[in-house]
Amino acid sequence: MGCKLKATVGIDDFEIYEREPEVGGTWYINNYPGCANDIPIIVYSFSFAQKDWGNSQWAPQPRIEGYIRDVVKDFNLSDHIHVKRTMLNANWNKEKEYWVVTIKNNETGEIFTRTSNILISAHGGLDVPRPIDTPGIETFKGDILRSQRYDQTVDLTGKNVVVIGNACTATQIIGEIAPKVKTLTQFARGKQWFLPKPVVHLGHPVVRWMLKYIPGLHTALRGLVFGVVDYFMKAMYVKNGEATRKKRMETSKRHVKNLAPAKYHDALIPDFQIGAKRRIFDEDYLKSLNYDHVDLIAERPARITENSVVRQDGTEVPADVIIYAIGFDTTTNKFLENFNNNGLNLRQHFANVGTGAYLGAAVAPLPNFFLLGTASPNCASGHNSVIFTSECTANFIIRVIKPIVYAKKGTVHVTKEAERKYQEWIREKHQEMIWETENVGSFYLDNNTGKNTALYPRSHTHYWWSTLIPKDSDFVYENVSKPWLLQFTSKKAMSAYGTALVAGTATWFLA
Numbered sequence: 001m002g003c004k005l006k007a008t009v010g011i012d013d014f015e016i017y018e019r020e021p022e023v024g025g026t027w028y029i030n031n032y033p034g035c036a037n038d039i040p041i042i043v044y045s046f047s048f049a050q051k052d053w054g055n056s057q058w059a060p061q062p063r064i065e066g067y068i069r070d071v072v073k074d075f076n077l078s079d080h081i082h083v084k085r086t087m088l089n090a091n092w093n094k095e096k097e098y099w100v101v102t103i104k105n106n107e108t109g110e111i112f113t114r115t116s117n118i119l120i121s122a123h124g125g126l127d128v129p130r131p132i133d134t135p136g137i138e139t140f141k142g143d144i145l146r147s148q149r150y151d152q153t154v155d156l157t158g159k160n161v162v163v164i165g166n167a168c169t170a171t172q173i174i175g176e177i178a179p180k181v182k183t184l185t186q187f188a189r190g191k192q193w194f195l196p197k198p199v200v201h202l203g204h205p206v207v208r209w210m211l212k213y214i215p216g217l218h219t220a221l222r223g224l225v226f227g228v229v230d231y232f233m234k235a236m237y238v239k240n241g242e243a244t245r246k247k248r249m250e251t252s253k254r255h256v257k258n259l260a261p262a263k264y265h266d267a268l269i270p271d272f273q274i275g276a277k278r279r280i281f282d283e284d285y286l287k288s289l290n291y292d293h294v295d296l297i298a299e300r301p302a303r304i305t306e307n308s309v310v311r312q313d314g315t316e317v318p319a320d321v322i323i324y325a326i327g328f329d330t331t332t333n334k335f336l337e338n339f340n341n342n343g344l345n346l347r348q349h350f351a352n353v354g355t356g357a358y359l360g361a362a363v364a365p366l367p368n369f370f371l372l373g374t375a376s377p378n379c380a381s382g383h384n385s386v387i388f389t390s391e392c393t394a395n396f397i398i399r400v401i402k403p404i405v406y407a408k409k410g411t412v413h414v415t416k417e418a419e420r421k422y423q424e425w426i427r428e429k430h431q432e433m434i435w436e437t438e439n440v441g442s443f444y445l446d447n448n449t450g451k452n453t454a455l456y457p458r459s460h461t462h463y464w465w466s467t468l469i470p471k472d473s474d475f476v477y478e479n480v481s482k483p484w485l486l487q488f489t490s491k492k493a494m495s496a497y498g499t500a501l502v503a504g505t506a507t508w509f510l511a
């Protein structure tokens with residue numbers, strides 16, 4: 001958003017508050033061994049900050065974190081970013097037409113306020129670790145590590161390590177640490193679909209030369225990779241995706257059978273359809289299951305003692321270190337209580353109308369307020385890049401707020417009707433998707449309602465198109481003129497297009 005504000009609209013008058021001591025978000029907080037992207041990096045990067053990543057399209061966490069820092073530097077954002085500052089709450093002042101934001105300085109404990117015409121919350125969705133619920137955890141004498149804020153000073157060499165979890169994070173950790181530990185036991189209560197990592201070979205000197213010197217080639221390649229990745233949205237449709245799903249599930253079964261020992265095939269191959277959970281591209285984890293010192297236990301742990309993890313049948317697995325890779329708490333986001341307009345906060349609003357936002361960005365009762373990134377409901381994907389949707393949302397927000405930003409006055413809010421219709425559309429389209437019918441439980445689904453509040457139920461191309469031109473009738477502007485772009489989608493403009501179309505067709509027939 002910062003880059004867009006600076007580069008697209010030339011606005012310098014903004015501030016970014018970040019709770020952690022460094023920028024990076026996901027890529028700062030998730031620092032576990034083996035952490036990497038799971039979508040080709042050429043797509044998992046900003047369109048306005050494209051980079052030649054070299055031969056590999058799979059970048060480890062430190063490289064992605066470094067990339068984010070480079071973007072901050074290249075766009076001169078450092079002066080705008082205040083780290084170690086936690087936003088506590090924000091209240092809309094109707095008379096003054098601004099937000100009053102309360103912030104805590106984490107270093108000094110000082111609490112201060114800032115006012116702003118526009119408030120954008122990009123507070124993330126995958127940053128609060130899921131609570132550990134294994135009985136006896138408090139009695140354990142060894143090290144307990146979590147995938148988030150992983151303590152890298154703990155040496156795993158020669159130790160008995162237990163990993164709990166079986167999704168992207170757990171499998172990346174196991175693939176990385178298996179060779180150096182004494183024993184490694186994984187407790188996996190669920191199953192996942194594993195696919196071979198698609199490899200785009202870009203290391204040949206001729207390819208390197210072409211990418212460096214042929215203008216537009218890198219962008220074209222990015223577009224091509226994006227198209228291929230987005231095509232796999234097809235597999236998520238219950239009806240039309242059946243053939244694609246079948247092919248992918250066959251590929252996955254072959255892949256697992258080729259790489260993992262036969263004794264684990266039943267424990268590894270899911271009985272639900274691919275797409276219900278985010279697929280995992282992996283080779284290292286499956287291969288590591290062949291080590292004699294690595295054991296996969298297809299159940300949740302029963303309890304924990306001082307020095308072991310106990311299986312459901314009472315057998316004890318010795319443990320010096322337990323690594324929890326059990327994901328994130330995505331539903332108890334306390335932060336939502338902190339955005340208020342006259343006593344109505346975002347949590348109450350979601351409770352009244354359902355969790356959701358118009359195009360993931362705007363909610364009717366909060367003027368001049370927008371959500372962005374994984375904080376945006378229904379904007380993530382199970383198949384493509386979250387960076388892409390975040391960029392689309394940021395562009396959309398800018399198109400809507402431009403006049404207020406320039407005039408430093410006025411308000412805009414999405415209409416209740418537009419919000420309601422959009423929500424209805426989201427719910428209706430989700431019913432056509434595989435995660436809704438399979439309903440195997442995942443972080444996609446709201447624990448309380450069982451509804452998918454994480455994913456966009458169509459392709460990323462569709463989201464891009466939907467966010468391209470804001471619809472005039474969906475927004476109310478007060479004390480400020482509308483953005484010129486909205487004039488093209490106003491009722492007047494629409495009827496002018498209609499008249500022109502009818503007149504044009506009639507002329508063509510009559511001529």
Ligand SMILES: Cc1cc2nc3c(=O)[nH]c(=O)nc-3n(C[C@H](O)[C@H](O)[C@H](O)COP(=O)(O)OP(=O)(O)OC[C@H]3O[C@@H](n4cnc5c(N)ncnc54)[C@H](O)[C@@H]3O)c2cc1C
Nearest residue numbers: 018019025026030037038039086087123124373374385386
């Ligand atoms: C291990 C891992 C790997 C992933 N890999 C991929 C991938 O390959 N492809 C993909 O598309 N997606 C991936 N994702 C999803 C990923 O979360 C998103 O792609 C993206 O990084 C989210 O960015 P964000 O800015 O929305 O949120 P975040 O990166 O979570 O940033 C939110 C920021 O807000 C800050 N914050 C929160 N609350 C406050 C507060 N009260 N005050 C101040 N600051 C606050 C946080 O500290 C954080 O820095 C991955 C997620 C994880 C966990």
Ligand SMILES: NC(=O)c1ccc[n+]([C@@H]2O[C@H](COP(=O)([O-])OP(=O)(O)OC[C@H]3O[C@@H](n4cnc5c(N)ncnc54)[C@H](OP(=O)(O)O)[C@@H]3O)[C@@H](O)[C@H]2O)c1
Nearest residue numbers: 036037038165166167168169170189190278325326327443
């Ligand atoms: N770029 C990447 O490659 C990458 C890497 C890591 C993460 N991510 C993304 O980050 C998100 C979260 O991934 P994640 O792997 O951290 O979490 P996750 O997908 O939510 O998976 C959590 C795992 O822990 C298990 N689990 C949950 N609660 C448990 C409990 N109380 N006791 C025992 N086991 C429990 C789950 O089992 P069930 O399946 O049975 O629920 C699952 O195996 C996803 O979007 C993922 O795509 C991406």
